[in-house]
Amino acid sequence: MKEINIIGAGLAGSEAAYYLLKQGFKVNLYEVKRVKKNPVQKLDTFGELVCSNTLRSTLIENAVGCLKEEMATFDSLVIKAAKASQIPAGASLAVDREQFSGYITDALRSFANLTIIDQEMTTIDPNVPTIIATGPLTTDGLQEAIAQLIGKDYFYFFDAVAPIVTKDSINFEIVYRKNRYDKGETQDYLNAPMTEEEYNKFWTELVNAESADAHLDGERADKFFEGCMPVEVMAKRGKETLTFGPLKPVGLRLPDGTTPHAVVQLRQDNAADEFYNLVGFQTNLKWGEQKRVFSLIPGLENAEFVRYGVMHKNNYINSPAILTQTLQLKSNPNIFFAGQITGVEGYVESAASGIIAGINAARMLNEQEPIIFPNTTVMGGLIHYITHADPTNFQPMKSAWGIVAPLEQKVKKTERKLEYTKRALNDIKVVCKKLN
Ligand SMILES: Cc1cc2nc3c(=O)[nH]c(=O)nc-3n(C[C@H](O)[C@H](O)[C@H](O)COP(=O)(O)OP(=O)(O)OC[C@H]3O[C@@H](n4cnc5c(N)ncnc54)[C@H](O)[C@@H]3O)c2cc1C
Structure with a gap:
C-alpha cells in the first residue's frame, strides 16, 4: 500500500x-x-x-x-x-x-x-x-x-493587519479621492469623512466593542502594543486621540473646501484595484464587531470585508x-x-x-x-x-x-x-x- x-x-x-x-x-x-x-x-x-x-x-x-x-x-x-x-x-x-x-x-x-x-x-x-x-x-x-x-x-x-474591503462596496457619493496636502502626482487615497456627531458615535461603539483578546498571551500582547497599536486601544486613550492619529483630518479638505472632524483613509491593496485597506486600523476586535463598528464609517455602510483585521501569530x-x-x-x-x-x-x-x-x-x-x-x-x-x-x-x-x-x-x-x-x-x- x-x-x-x-x-x-x-x-x-x-x-x-x-x-x-x-x-x-x-x-x-x-x-x-x-x-x-x-x-x-x-x-x-x-x-x-x-x-x-x-x-x-x-x-x-x-x-x-x-x-x-x-x-x-x-x-x-x-x-x-x-x-x-x-x-x-x-x-x-x-x-x-x-x-x-x-x-x-x-x-x-x-x-x-x-x-x-x-x-x-x-x-x-x-x-x-x-x-x-x-x-x-x-x-x-x-x-x-x-x-x-x-x-x-x-x-x-x-502580528497585525488592518481590514480590507472591496472597492465595489464603497459608497463613492461620500468617499472622496485625495492625498494628504495633495502630495504626489496621483490622488491615491480614498477618504471617508466624519462629522463630529458621526465621529462621536463611532468612537463610542469602538471603545465598547468586544475584543478577541483571549488569543493574545501576555508576552505577545506587549509586543503588539508597542509597535502596532490596535485602533480600539488607541481610541481608549482619549476621545480625540484618533483625530490626532490615523483619523487626522488635516490636509484632507472636502471638495467644498471644508475640513471634516475626522477622516478614515483607505489605501489600494491589490494591483487590480479591487481591494482597499483601512489605514491604521489594525485591530483585535472580533470579526462580527469589526463589521458592525467599521460599517458606521460614512461611505462604508455596505462595505464587504474581504479580510478582517487580525492580531495573532x-x-x-x-x-x-x-x-x-x-x-x-x-x-x-x-x-x-x-x-x-x-x-x-x-x-x-x-x-x-x-x-x-x-x-x-x-x-x-x-x-x-x-x-x-x-x-x-x-x-x-x-x-x-x-x-x-x-x-x-x-x-x-x-x-x-x-x-x-x-x-x-x-x-x-x-x-x-x-x-x-x-x-x-x-x-x-x-x-x-x-x-x-
Ligand atoms: C487565534 C486564531 C484565531 C482564528 N480565528 C478564526 C476564525 O474565527 N474564523 C476563521 O475562519 N479563521 C480563523 N483563524 C484562521 C484559520 O482559519 C484557522 O487557524 C484554521 O484553523 C486554519 O486551518 P489549518 O488546517 O491550516 O490549521 P489548524 O486548524 O491550526 O491545524 C493545524 C494543526 O497542526 C498541528 N501542528 C502544528 N505544528 C505541528 C507539528 N510540528 N507537528 C504535528 N502537528 C502540528 C496543530 O496542533 C493543529 O492541530 C484563526 C487563527 C488563529 C491563529
Whole structure:
C-alpha cells in the first residue's frame, strides 16, 4: 500500500487525510496537540475551530457560501461535520465546535489505513510524500525544518493587519479621492469623512466593542502594543486621540473646501484595484464587531470585508514564489502544503485547500496528471491568488469574488454574484468528473 505523511490534523490536514484514506492510501497523520497544545487549542480532537464557531455565510451568492457548495461536491469532511453539528445562526453555518471536531475525528479514526502519531514533527524527509498542514501556529521546531527546506526568506510572520474591503462596496457619493496636502502626482487615497456627531458615535461603539483578546498571551500582547497599536486601544486613550492619529483630518479638505472632524483613509491593496485597506486600523476586535463598528464609517455602510483585521501569530510561506497550483513545492513535488500556512485565510478556505492537496497527492501517488482547479471557481481562484500574487508583498487571502476570473459576458451588478456562483458550480462539476 502506498504511503503518505500528513503533518497537522486541523481543518486542512483532516480534509486531505479523508480524501487519501478513501482512495486506499496508508496515511500517517502526525498531530502534536495531545502532547502539547498551543495557547488557543482546547480540545484533544481533530479539526478544532479555535476562535469563532462559524463557517460563515450559507448564501451561495457569497463567495464563501459558493466555496462550501464546491467543497461538498468533493464529499468534504468539514462540510459534512458542519451539517451534522449545525446550530441556528441565521444565514451563517454555525456549529457546536465539540460535535464538529468529534465528527471529524470519528470519521478519520474509522479507517484501518490510518495511523495517528501523537507527536510534534520537527523534520521533513524530502524523499517521502508529505502534506504539511500545520496552520498559522506551526510549532517552532517545524518552522525551522520548513525554513531549511524552502529558505528562510520564504517564511513569514505577522502580528497585525488592518481590514480590507472591496472597492465595489464603497459608497463613492461620500468617499472622496485625495492625498494628504495633495502630495504626489496621483490622488491615491480614498477618504471617508466624519462629522463630529458621526465621529462621536463611532468612537463610542469602538471603545465598547468586544475584543478577541483571549488569543493574545501576555508576552505577545506587549509586543503588539508597542509597535502596532490596535485602533480600539488607541481610541481608549482619549476621545480625540484618533483625530490626532490615523483619523487626522488635516490636509484632507472636502471638495467644498471644508475640513471634516475626522477622516478614515483607505489605501489600494491589490494591483487590480479591487481591494482597499483601512489605514491604521489594525485591530483585535472580533470579526462580527469589526463589521458592525467599521460599517458606521460614512461611505462604508455596505462595505464587504474581504479580510478582517487580525492580531495573532500567523506563519505562512511565500506561496507565490515557491508553490505550484497543485500545492506542491516547485523545488520538490513530494512536498505539499495545505491550509492557512499557504496563505489562504479562514476555516473554510483552509479546509478547501486540504481537499486540493489531497486530490493532487493521490494523483501523484497514482502517477496521474495533476488537477489544476479553474479560477472560475472559488477553490481555483483562491489557489490561483496565493500562487500568483506579488511575492514581494504576499498577504493571506480569504474567499471573495474579486479573486475569481471576471465574468466573460456583461451582467447587471445585482445579478453578478449569482452569475459567478452558477459558473463556479458548473465548472467544479467538470473537475469532479475528471476524478471519477
Ligand atoms: C487565534 C486564531 C484565531 C482564528 N480565528 C478564526 C476564525 O474565527 N474564523 C476563521 O475562519 N479563521 C480563523 N483563524 C484562521 C484559520 O482559519 C484557522 O487557524 C484554521 O484553523 C486554519 O486551518 P489549518 O488546517 O491550516 O490549521 P489548524 O486548524 O491550526 O491545524 C493545524 C494543526 O497542526 C498541528 N501542528 C502544528 N505544528 C505541528 C507539528 N510540528 N507537528 C504535528 N502537528 C502540528 C496543530 O496542533 C493543529 O492541530 C484563526 C487563527 C488563529 C491563529
